[in-house]
Amino acid sequence: MSLYYRPTRTEEALERLAAAPLTVLAGGTDHYPARVGRPLAEDILDITALDALRGIQETAQGWRIGATTSWMQIIEAKLPPLFDALKLAAREVGGAQIQNSGTVAGNLCNASPAADGVPPLLALDASVELASVAGTRMLKLEEFILGPRRTARRADELLAAIRIPKPRAAAHSHFLKLGARRYLVISIVMVAAAIESERGKVTTVRVAVGACGPVARRLPALEAALIGAPVAADLGSRVRAAHFAPLEAIDDARGSAAYRNEAAQVLVQRCLDELGAAA
Secondary structure, X not given: OOOEEOOOOHHHHHHHHHHOOOEEEOOOOOOOHHHOOOOOOOOEEXXXXXXXXXXXXXXXXXXXXXXXXXXXXXXXOOOOHHHHHHHHHHOOOOOHHHHHHOEHHHHHHHOOOOOOOHHHHHHOOOEEEEEEOOEEEEEEHHHHEEEOOEEOOOOOOEEEEXXXXXXXXXXXXXXXXXXXXXXXXXXXXXXXXXXXXXXXXXXXXXXXXXXXOOOOEEOHHHHHHHOOOEOOOOHHHHOOHHHHHHHOXXXXXXXXXXXXXXXXXXXXXXXXXXXHHHO
């Protein structure tokens, strides 16, 4: 018989994790569908009653997105254009019921190669806040997700929040997704980009591609090539095939590695062009 804990204090949740291995549950939108027709075999720590982990707070340094913040809360939040990519991705996470239940932190901890939230959060230079009874540590998102269904979270830790730093200049972001149909579909390729600009020139840029390989990746060579470029509707003209070497594209039922590489190039160019035109 499995145990089910639903603490109301973060301290109690961390003490439970320190005492014994538990499966942390927030929205449960991936956990429960994978177990239809059979009882839960693992002990559960339900964190949905932890009010301290819910919502978005702005500080002088940036924004803190609590672990149990839902995708619908992201969609409805009043956030600057820097967050446009994350809002667009939030609308792709299932239907309205899933968006109301599924959480941003759950999407990261699930560590699916096709997790819609990962590329935009990489483009936002996100870090994760990992809490335990011993204290809190911060990890860059690219250091947190290690592979399919694998993260750097220890068994005694809780992903308490996602941290987004404030940009130093005017900032915008954009997100595009390719699937077999328009909505309610697992990605074949998805792309997110964020730029900061001054005097009409790119000063900082981050471009991330997901669903192509085991983990979403940024494209550092392309980012370097875009620094100093005019912010305009042809921003994607600097995209080259060599920029996509980090992707490690794979073959699967949704597409071949060759198709993914080609689609990624098209989507990145389109994303940058649209971002340049909007910014």
